Amino acid sequence: MTTTVPAPPRSTAPAVLDRIESVTLSSVTLPLPNPISDAKVFTGRQRPMTEVAFLFAEVTTEEGHEGVGFSYSKRAGGPAQFAHAREVAPDLIGEDPSDVGRLWTKLVWAGASVGRSGASTQAIAAIDVALWDLKAKRAGLPLAKLLGAHRDSVRCYNTSGGFLHESVEQVRDNATRTLEQGIGGIKIKVGLPDSAEDLRRVRAVREHLGDGVPLMVDANQQWDRPTAMRVSRRLEEFDLVWIEEPLDAYDAEGHAQLARSLDTAIATGEMLTSVAEHAELIRHGAVDVLQPDAPRIGGITQFLKLATLADVANLQLAPHFAMEIHAHLAAAYPREPWVEHFDWLYPLFNERLETRDGRMYISDRPGLGITLSEQARAWTVDRVTVGAVR
The missing domain is CATH 3.30.390.10 (Enolase-like, N-terminal domain)
Known part of the structure; x- marks a missing residue:
């Protein structure tokens, strides 16, 4: 019946x-x-x-x-x-x-x-x-859980200790303190007019860290194509996680040439301000590690669209800056990501993200888990x- x-x-x-x-x-x-x-x-x-x-x-x-x-x-x-x-x-x-x-x-x-x-x-x-x-x-729920987390922590690396206004000795000291704080990787800036000085700084930091610590470099778009190819080939001996922004952010073809020619991963994307611009990088095969910035591309709604495109293209993800937002978004990405640690924003919030054993942990506080100081x-x-x- x-x-x-x-x-x-x-x-x-x-x-x-x-x-x-x-x-x-x-x-x-x-x-x-x-x-x-x-x-x-x-x-x-x-x-x-x-x-x-x-x-x-x-x-x-x-x-x-x-x-x-x-x-x-x-x-x-x-x-x-x-x-x-x-x-x-x-x-x-x-x-x-x-x-x-x-x-x-x-x-x-x-x-x-x-x-x-x-x-x-x-x-x-x-x-x-x-x-x-x-x-x-x-x-x-924490935002990561609302989105659907794949993990409760993400790999993290520090950038704020690796800028070019500081001597290489100071950068090495900064790296030591960073690792003691439980952060897993170190990124330093390159792209000086004298490429030999770039190589000297990278060598000094790699020797200081040893072979087991993840190390990245960032040229901030300051090389032309021949320089990027020449210096990047020299950098391969240092076993870098990636070479970041070797060329102008909009030079998809140039980045694609580097990505095809090098063993070291090419990372870029932080300076782009829309999903469409990132899609051009993906279409050209110009990037191994995509570095979107949610505040720059229009927020979380747009970031989620881009994350889907990146996952379909089998790309690694390493969101730029704003770790208070990006830790949640990276935790919801299917592939193991990296999140950039900057201590600059500490005074703005009453809360801190926990870092230990090379990872950044998602708090159990609802939402982003931050309140303005x-x-x-x-x-x-x-x-x-x-x-x-x-």
Whole structure:
């Protein structure tokens, strides 16, 4: 006997769980203890970096849920991000925060006349990250678990101790302290006008670390194609994990030539500001280790699209900067990733990510697991709240 159970009557009410009540945007300037120089400074293309501009977004809902996200800009662009976010944020008021992908598209089209990459999408990124943080908090889960974690920790390497403004002796001392803190790998900067000095520094650090410690180098886009090929071949003797940004970020063909010619992996992508730009690298076979930056490409919504493309292409993943966001995203990537450790952002948050045995551990705190410090509030240079204020 077959029994048919009638379906319940279809509701005509919208499936809205909550609504966004307000968005608070803060422009925060983080001062760095010392001026920072990479190869772009030594080639005369940029000045030393003395501060980093952050855009924080705090989203509050009618039900009392809150999410926090951030984007950033180095040397220039911070005020532009804040201004753009302030213009498009009113379009969020009254929307259901669960619909993150739809809201990303809505915000992009609200400001599409200035493009769908660069400063405009970096502004949207702060809001997008806040919406994902809110979504995970409402579920009572760390973001990595909400996305579907493949691991509870990720391999990590340090960059902040390897810049070119410091002597090679200081870089070696920094590396020793880094390893003592439980961080697994060391990345140092190269790309000086004198390639012999680059090789001297790499040799000194490799000899200091020994053969068992993962070592990476980063030329910050300062080589032309012949130089990149010549120096990279010399670098292969040091058993590097990867050679990063040997060429201009948009030179997909040049990177592809290097990737085909070298045994050492080629890493790049951090300076690109859209999924489409990264897709060009993948299409050309120009990269072995993809290095997307969620705040730069538009947030977590866009990062997840790119991660799928990278996985289909069998690529390694090593997100750039912003470890407070990227640890979660890397933990949800199917292939074993790397996450970049920077201690620059420590003053901005009340929490710390745990590092031990060469790995960075995902906390059990809901969402991103971060709250803004009083110091971050003190460094705020502009602030606006859109919508109702509690």
